[in-house]
Amino acid sequence: MNRSESNDQTLIMALNSQIETQNNQLFIKDTQIANLQKSNDQLQQLLLYEQQKTTQLLEQTQKEPESKWWQFWK
Numbered sequence: 058m059n060r061s062e063s064n065d066q067t068l069i070m071a072l073n074s075q076i077e078t079q080n081n082q083l084f085i086k087d088t089q090i091a092n093l094q095k096s097n098d099q100l101q102q103l104l105l106y107e108q109q110k111t112t113q114l115l116e117q118t119q120k121e122p123e124s125k126w127w128q129f130w131k
Contacts, residue, residue, distance in 0.1 A: 058066075
């Protein structure tokens, strides 16, 4: 193996190492993104639930004076 081939092999090994490192980093980033998406979905479901509860409480609050008024006359 001559000097040029040896340098080529060294360069190829270095590039392969960089590719492997970047692939590992991409895997970690993909995992983090998936976890963040799952967390975001859960937060959106919680927000929807809280909005529904708030709406129910507002509706109940609006109905209570009417029912109390009718109860007063009973």
